[in-house]
Amino acid sequence: MSVVANTIFSPELAARFDKLVTMYPVRRSALIPMLLYAQDEIGAVNDAVIAEVALRVGISELEVRNVISYYSLLHTKPHGKFHVQVCTNISCMLRGGYEMLDHCKQRLGIDNKETTADGLFSLEEVECIGACCWAPAVQVNYAFYDNLTPEKMDAVLEEYRQKDGTK
């Protein structure tokens, strides 16, 4: 039985959440997976998501916000359709991570944590994404690109522009 009368989620996701909270010894253990699924569907963990998730897992909105502020995978504002994450942690830094970040800023015409006016790309400087042996590395949504050069990065961005099909 759901604790939410009027959900903001699709019927499928709401049903999934109803089940999810029963799979753990305590409801709040479902918090992180619930936030990730909600973000995938809504585009961000916005105020409405926070309010409903707090209700579903039985904690305060402030506690949900505290968790969101800790996890870089969770974001309260919508990203671009293609979210470009450039690693500048030590291995990548030594192999041109900051230059790659500057290159992406210049090519996309946006700064760190900004989104292009058409909503296609957003850019974020991130910590290690686990591809240190093949630095410098970039992640676009769930796909990884490594051993990058500015020319290879241009090809990656172009690939996504083509994928969008509108540019």
Ligand code: FES
């Ligand atoms: S330091 Fe960049 S992927 Fe690990």
